[in-house]
Amino acid sequence: MPTVNIAGKDIEVDEEGYLTNLADWNEEVAAYLAKEEKVEMTDSHWEVVNFLREYYNEYQIAPAIRVLTKAIAKKLGPDKGNNKYLYELFPYGPAKQACKIAGLPKPTGCI
């Protein structure tokens, strides 16, 4: 497995740059992964990333898109609780890009 060096620590990632070990994640690592993805992290991005991690801790999977948009709508208002808003934040697709920055495994399947 390849590794990346973040703040002096070697961290294992897969071929696509997803963290291999969930426990390696911290905000510094997230910032590094975001930079690799050319995503500039704002408070709105952190809201999504933090929610993904909370949900994953409970269910061992990233939230379905409807679950995510609903949670965002509750927190940030109904105008932001939609797929379009998430794509604005994570242009390569919220499911994959946001998961990667949140240190979660890549969702697979017909998505």
Place this chain on the structure above:
Amino acid sequence: MAAPEFEVPQFKEQIEIPKIREGSMSHVKSFVSPQPTQEFLGYPWELGEDWKERALFKMGDLLKKYRSLRVFMDACVHCGACTDKCHYYLGSADPKNMPVARQELMRKVYRRYFTLPGKIAPWLVGAEELTKETLEDWYSYYHQCSECRRCSVFCPYGIDTAEITMAGREILNYAGMGQKYSNEILTKVQKIGNNLGLPGPALEDTLAGLEEDIEADTGVPVKLPMDVKGAEILLVTPSADFFSEPHVESLIGYAKVFHAAGASWTLSSYASEAGNFGLFNGNYETMRKVALRIRDAALELGVKRIIVGECGHAWRVAYSFWNTLTGIGFDGKDPFSIELQQQLDHRYPQPMHICEYTWDLIQQGRLKLDPSANDDKIITYHDSCNVARASRMGDEPGGQFTIPRNIIKAVANNFHDMAAETIGEATFCCGGGGGVLTDDLIELRVKGAYPRMNALNNVVQEENVNFMATICAICKAQFTKVLPYYGFDRSMVGGVHQLVSAAIKLD
């Protein structure tokens, strides 16, 4: 993953056959499957010293097991009818993506080891040794075929390229070179119950949330029941329907249809996946194991009917293979097969496609529909390859083409088909089917979508089409990703039951 840079094909009034560009796609390689996944599926995870013996053994094994494969190896006369029929060739211009050339990668090895002239005088008959380079080529180009079978429609001998691709992938797996994307999915579906790896509690939470949404939207308490013993209908649908946009809109549509019909139905957390990637990999045993989960869930829940949601290859497996995989055709003496057949209600087709179910209800006048609810849309329909060329619906020939279109016309006022040579039996693949719907193959997916995107662009220009409906989870995910490369909005694609969902009036 930041998108890699490559050239996106330009729209033309008519698709032109491109001048060949040799090796233009040889750099495109899917990630190789890692050790834990290969181990779980019973394959080695790297090429050992005996890789060649293993590959040739498996090839011989498949040639013996599948007479069709041997016929396809022998029958080709290189007439070239297939060359310009493949969306990957039309979009990439790499000559190895001409179906005949992709097959030739295996055929030249077949001649060398399995035919007399090839053994005696290989140089006379174009027979070649199996080398690591050839195996690498197999890995590249057998993952640049979506097994859509468009070329087979035009082949005068009916050679099924998909079957050759499937055999190629099985040989590669057996030698120690599996594909990460498909094999990880095959592991998750067997360990967790679906391709996404959604555990039961997450599924439950997701369904509860959807029930809330539907009620907030319509004022009607439409349910999405799971694991209900004694329900009449078991719905199996691709797990993307629970997870993604636009897929989830169709799931809501199915639920509304069941509600309107007053049906007793359930989903299963054990068999929460209709898709079966075992088909793509050409391993019958794996395909069977995945299919057995659905039979076991049906027996456990005691359902009378099995209905399949919007998923192309799931419907192919259900319609064409379930009988011999897990049903009475598998083994007339198998007690579970017999039990299931006795349990099912044979007044209905088993299995049934959700489109057949909805269309029956529409014909009986049992759904209240307001087509004007879809008046913001001018709709076209993309036939998904596995539905179009490997299955049927209803009891009329061509029902798999007419039934989804009839539903659309019943729930919406504006419909225009794309050009005749790009739909129906001659439909172009979305570019992401057959186990290539992965980010590491994005260049292939964008280029392979070109013929479909070009046909779509023509109806967008001429008829102002702004929505393309389809009944396959892979097609939906693929188009959501590639539409923007061609200047279209990603929300332009959606399911047939997404349209039903908008038009249906509930009490």
